[in-house]
Amino acid sequence: xxxxxxxxxxxxxxxxxxxxxxxxxxxxxxxxxxxxxxxxxxxxxxxxxxxxxxxxxxxxxxxxxxxxxxxxxxxxxxxxxxxxxxxxxxxxxxxxxxxxxxxxxxxxxxxxxxxxxxxxxxxxxxxxxxxxxxxxxxxxxxxxxxxxxxxxxxxxxxxxxxxxxxxxxxxxxxxxxxxxxxxxxxxxxxxxxxxxxxxxxxxxxxxxxxxxxxxxxxxxxxxxxxxxxxxxxxxxxxxxxxxxxxxxxxxxxxxxxxxxxxxxxxxxxxxxxxxxxxxxxxxxxxxxxxxxxxxxxxxxxxxxxxxxxxxxxxxxxxxxxxxxxxxxxxxxxxxxxxxxxxxxxxxxxxxxxxxxxxxxxxxxxxxxxxx
Numbered sequence: 001x002x003x004x005x006x007x008x009x010x011x012x013x014x015x016x017x018x019x020x021x022x023x024x025x026x027x028x029x030x031x032x033x034x035x036x037x038x039x040x041x042x043x044x045x046x047x048x049x050x051x052x053x054x055x056x057x058x059x060x061x062x063x064x065x066x067x068x069x070x071x072x073x074x075x076x077x078x079x080x081x082x083x084x085x086x087x088x089x090x091x092x093x094x095x096x097x098x099x100x101x102x103x104x105x106x107x108x109x110x111x112x113x114x115x116x117x118x119x120x121x122x123x124x125x126x127x128x129x130x131x132x133x134x135x136x137x138x139x140x141x142x143x144x145x146x147x148x149x150x151x152x153x154x155x156x157x158x159x160x161x162x163x164x165x166x167x168x169x170x171x172x173x174x175x176x177x178x179x180x181x182x183x184x185x186x187x188x189x190x191x192x193x194x195x196x197x198x199x200x201x202x203x204x205x206x207x208x209x210x211x212x213x214x215x216x217x218x219x220x221x222x223x224x225x226x227x228x229x230x231x232x233x234x235x236x237x238x239x240x241x242x243x244x245x246x247x248x249x250x251x252x253x254x255x256x257x258x259x260x261x262x263x264x265x266x267x268x269x270x271x272x273x274x275x276x277x278x279x280x281x282x283x284x285x286x287x288x289x290x291x292x293x294x295x296x297x298x299x300x301x302x303x304x305x306x307x308x309x310x311x312x313x314x315x316x317x318x319x320x321x322x323x324x325x326x327x328x329x330x331x332x333x334x335x336x337x338x339x340x341x342x343x344x345x346x347x348x349x350x351x352x353x354x355x356x357x358x359x360x361x362x363x364x365x366x367x368x369x370x371x
Contacts, residue, residue: 112291
């Protein structure tokens, strides 16, 4: 089969390296935005490449939502097998991509868009063939995990830990998507759709790690807990609920022991209770490996289909958790609210909608799960 590559950044170069190791796969050309001298291997004609009758597979590794969204659509309309790592494009458009693939005889494969080199989505698609999944939770962003790990192990404040992450290449010059939780938000939207076989019913905005302070770290250590930034999602009775938030976890919990820039996930179902995955959630070769694994599935005609057969709606009441809030305001009107110590309150167990109630009283409050 012949393939083209869209994007020649870190991940794209990794894909180029690995394509040469796969028998039966030939990389014909690469789409780039700036002009290169050694044409025709590099091309600025993205639409020409993805509609080329000789091309079977399109690897999409562009950043941002355009021209990636347009080129993915053109490729699917032309019956190509599209393999993408672009979570920002996949999250809002996956329903359309699945329909276009079905209508035109191609496929959309997105393993690399969530959890990088960890075969998390592959596990989700495999496990939900037998039974409904009860939910999942995990650490989906290595940058935020590295920052929190440094703050707790090295006693650094957030700014110092962020600079260290940037120096190590774990964080971008603009770390907003990582620190504010938007990267995890995209990944949770995608995972909800695949895990629950549903169209995109929406997802509340993430609670980020930017408000975690040395004071919070000290409380966690005092209580024998570890702070991690997690995504948690549940499905029950035809509805689902998801929350992205800092979490104060007991130090012996699986997710509490994920170090440095690693990712880890848990998947829940009745038959096996829970299954855990661990590994690099980003990086050149880890992400490229996930994309080439999808390509091998195409070569072997063994792609896992993405089915979005339901139209489930979120229900915040499904997530009944105890919440830790640091606030100088009086929060006694909130469900089962009690002062823990100083400016810290424990609230609940309560659904995720308690976040809105807290923020109405104190927009600057630090809100986290308390396990």
